[in-house]
Amino acid sequence: MGSKDTETSPDLILKGHAEILQHMFSFADSMALKSAVELHIADIIHSHNSPITLTQIASAISSTSPDITYLGRIMRFLVRRNIFTVHPPSDGAGETRYGLSYKSRWILHGTQKTLxxxxxxxxxxxxxxxxxxxxxxxxxxxxxxxxxxxxxxxxxxxxxxxxxxxxxxxxxxxxxxxxxxxxxxxxxxxxxxxxxxxxxxxxxxxxxxxxxxxxxxxxxxxxxxxxxxxxxxxxxxxxxxxxxxxxxxxxxxxxxxxxxxxxxxxxxxxxxxxxxxxxxxxxxxxxxxxxxxxxxxxxxxxxxxxxxxxxxxxxxxxxxxxxxxxxxxxxxxxxxxxxxxxxxxxxxxxxxxxxx
Missing domain, CATH: 3.40.50.150 (Vaccinia Virus protein VP39)
Structure with missing residues (x-):
């Protein structure tokens, strides 16, 4: 088949649709990252020197009652972007823990090398x-x-x-x-x-x-x-x-x-x-x-x-x-x-x- 047929094939058209949507919502990356910086999430994890649970992160964010559901969804997204790491409980019980990646060290506050x-x-x-x-x-x-x-x-x-x-x-x-x-x-x-x-x-x-x-x-x-x-x-x-x-x-x-x-x-x-x-x-x-x-x-x-x-x-x-x-x-x-x-x-x- 010629290149024209390939370019208009149903599979390629659907692939283009998905990729345009990905570009359309690429701002989600920067906005989720900004929220993590404003909430000092990387600093909270860093202060524990090991991965911690959503509950621990939430308790350090505010003395009031932060929305742990919102926090979990933001963290899930940032894990997919390799900003944070995820550590499911080994025994299937307990809470999932979140740690720092090589990327998240660049969003620590007050360090010599920070973005x-x-x-x-x-x-x-x-x-x-x-x-x-x-x-x-x-x-x-x-x-x-x-x-x-x-x-x-x-x-x-x-x-x-x-x-x-x-x-x-x-x-x-x-x-x-x-x-x-x-x-x-x-x-x-x-x-x-x-x-x-x-x-x-x-x-x-x-x-x-x-x-x-x-x-x-x-x-x-x-x-x-x-x-x-x-x-x-x-x-x-x-x-x-x-x-x-x-x-x-x-x-x-x-x-x-x-x-x-x-x-x-x-x-x-x-x-x-x-x-x-x-x-x-x-x-x-x-x-x-x-x-x-x-x-x-x-x-x-x-x-x-x-x-x-x-x-x-x-x-x-x-x-x-x-x-x-x-x-x-x-x-x-x-x-x-x-x-x-x-x-x-x-x-x-x-x-x-x-x-x-």
Missing amino acids: VPLLLMENHPQAMAPWHCFSQCVKEGGVAFEKAHGVEIWEFASRNPEFNKLFNDGMACTAAIHIESILQGYKDGFGSIGSLVDVGGGTGEMIGQIVKSHPHIKGINFDLPHVVSTAPVHHGVSHVGGDMFQAIPNADAIIMKWVLHDWGDEDCVKILKNCRKSVPPKTGKVIIIDLVLRPDRDDTLNDLGFAFDLLMMAHSSGGKERTELEWKQILEGGGFPKFKVITLPSTMSIIEAYHD
């Missing part, structure tokens, strides 16, 4: 609203976040302290997660740097860890004034408020993590040109920590990159994830034609770029 702040930020109703504006953006153009909230994300954050904290905490937790692989993957690159500016450094977690690991570096955390105003003290790091589109503090090198993907090509070139003015000729460099899309590869990490590209549509003004060729184009436009890509064991890569 909790990012998960709560990305799944907040204010952060989700722009996703509903994609079709409107296709028809009319414009910025999804602005269509949802009337202003772009940076202005929205400056006007809303609660969202600003949510956003900053989310970005800070990504720095904590990636810093080890950055320090390991670029350990030789930091040795020759005397001063380093973290452009868009948020509250300074990444530059703080870099300086801690390389005490000879004078660190400067550079971000918008309302961001650095809430930044804690990091030894060896000074906080500077400003606008990267206007001017960037001078240093031997500049580092940017998850910054350029927030902006369109024209804006990225402007930022890179300001970077070029701020670092010395010949030896000056920009260290970009960001995604490099590889359309020819089919794996989980690369596939995640294309989801992040849609996230940029939702939250940024013209931002996007880029292929190596697209990185080459904006780097050349900004005056950094020489570069190399260092792959990290995560979604991120290091792009080291030099003056011409």
Whole structure:
């Protein structure tokens, strides 16, 4: 039978129906996960150092009377997603117990490596609203976040302290997660740097860890004034408020993590040109920590990159994830034609770029 017959076979049509339904309800994954985070379920199990029953989880959630039926249905779903493990009673009596999996350790609160702040930020109703504006953006153009909230994300954050904290905490937790692989993957690159500016450094977690690991570096955390105003003290790091589109503090090198993907090509070139003015000729460099899309590869990490590209549509003004060729184009436009890509064991890569 030809391919046309195969594509319209009853079995394939039903398979397509089921898969479309699966995509339609994929939000159930993030909402169930968010509820587990808000209820501190992973922390409750972790505190017992072994799998525990629904009754034990429920009693720790609230001093009132939580609905154990709702809890059980959420846990059943998350077990199917391998967020938690399930341990039926060996003798057929007693209660089923629930434990942590390799995934659920990432939703513990207050640990050094946690995705909790990012998960709560990305799944907040204010952060989700722009996703509903994609079709409107296709028809009319414009910025999804602005269509949802009337202003772009940076202005929205400056006007809303609660969202600003949510956003900053989310970005800070990504720095904590990636810093080890950055320090390991670029350990030789930091040795020759005397001063380093973290452009868009948020509250300074990444530059703080870099300086801690390389005490000879004078660190400067550079971000918008309302961001650095809430930044804690990091030894060896000074906080500077400003606008990267206007001017960037001078240093031997500049580092940017998850910054350029927030902006369109024209804006990225402007930022890179300001970077070029701020670092010395010949030896000056920009260290970009960001995604490099590889359309020819089919794996989980690369596939995640294309989801992040849609996230940029939702939250940024013209931002996007880029292929190596697209990185080459904006780097050349900004005056950094020489570069190399260092792959990290995560979604991120290091792009080291030099003056011409």
